[in-house]
Amino acid sequence: MRPSTSSLLVASRRSRRRRNALLAPSEHPATKLVVGLATIVFLISAGLALRAAPIDADLSRAMNGWHINGLGQVTALVYDLFSPVPAIVITVIVTSIVWALSGRMALAIAFAGTIALTWIPSDIVKIAVGRPRPDATLLPHPVAQMPVDPSYPSGHVAFVTALVLALVLMLKGTRWHRPAIVLGTIAVVVVVFSVAILGVHYPTDALASVGWALGVFPAARIVWVRMLMPLVPFLREVPRPEPAEAAPGPRSHGDVETHEG
Numbered sequence: 001m002r003p004s005t006s007s008l009l010v011a012s013r014r015s016r017r018r019r020n021a022l023l024a025p026s027e028h029p030a031t032k033l034v035v036g037l038a039t040i041v042f043l044i045s046a047g048l049a050l051r052a053a054p055i056d057a058d059l060s061r062a063m064n065g066w067h068i069n070g071l072g073q074v075t076a077l078v079y080d081l082f083s084p085v086p087a088i089v090i091t092v093i094v095t096s097i098v099w100a101l102s103g104r105m106a107l108a109i110a111f112a113g114t115i116a117l118t119w120i121p122s123d124i125v126k127i128a129v130g131r132p133r134p135d136a137t138l139l140p141h142p143v144a145q146m147p148v149d150p151s152y153p154s155g156h157v158a159f160v161t162a163l164v165l166a167l168v169l170m171l172k173g174t175r176w177h178r179p180a181i182v183l184g185t186i187a188v189v190v191v192v193f194s195v196a197i198l199g200v201h202y203p204t205d206a207l208a209s210v211g212w213a214l215g216v217f218p219a220a221r222i223v224w225v226r227m228l229m230p231l232v233p234f235l236r237e238v239p240r241p242e243p244a245e246a247a248p249g250p251r252s253h254g255d256v257e258t259h260e261g
Contacts, residue, residue: 020102021172022110022225029222036219040124043208043215047129047152056204060134064199067141071197076143078194082156091115091163098170106235110225111166117220118162119155122212126150131205139199147200154201157209160191165217 026032050056067075080086091112099108131152136142164184171177188210195201229235 020107020170022114022166022170023107026218026222026226029226032218032222036216039212039215043125043153043212044128047125047131047208050152050204051129051131054202056202057134060196060199060202061139063196063203064139064141066197067199072141075194075198078191079156079198079200082160082191084155087159106229109235110229111170113224114217114221115162115166117224118213118217119159121216122153122155122158122209125153125212134199134202142199151201152205153209153212154195154205156195157188157191157206158213161188161210161213162217164188165213
């Protein structure tokens with residue numbers, strides 16, 4: 001039984017759809033999974049060392065000395081903007097925009113899920129290391145209420161870096177790719193300096209978060225996009241079909257033969 005004309009048209013449109021880099025198969029997936037695991041082990045080890053010997057305590061106090069006037073207000077605003085609840089809201093909004101502009105649920109789910117699977121597990125390192133926050137009594141301009149959860153790594157920086165990586169990968173091959181790299185890098189740097197200047201994190205907490213996202217993001221994408229999403233039928237994108245070759249053998253009754261005479 002031959003497929004209907006409408007089904008052929010739908011399949012043709014799907015096959016012409018450009019494969020987004022966020023959904024594309026990963027090169028050397030085993031290596032990226034190993035790198036992700038190695039990143040976790042390394043950062044936990046480095047965090048335990050920093051907890052025992054806070055080599056950046058003086059730098060933390062010096063950077064907190066900048067927390068005055070307008071710069072102090074900006075850092076506080078940045079910190080509040082990327083706190084957990086606003087971060088979830090930002091992810092939902094951007095995911096909705098991705099879905100609306102692309103018309104592809106799979107792409108939107110891949111975007112949100114990869115960010116979440118990169119950002120949220122950073123709490124594993126927080127719990128394993130348990131590094132205290134900078135001592136507020138030694139800071140020149142401490143915040144009114146120091147967060148009580150462990151300091152290493154910074155969840156704010158981990159989220160922003162994961163968000164930027166997802167956007168940059170998703171926009172690969174478009175005219176927005178380079179602007180996303182530039183603006184995303186600026187955003188990460190701003191948040192790194194903000195949490196350090198505010199005095200709620202040591203500088204190494206922020207840098208560790210960037211390292212976390214860079215090392216874990218590729219593995220998180222493989223697990224979410226290539227392993228988990230295909231388990232849900234409506235999240236499977238139709239692959240581009242290979243051109244079919246004519247099979248040898250007798251033609252069907254409906255085929256028309258032409259003979260040269």
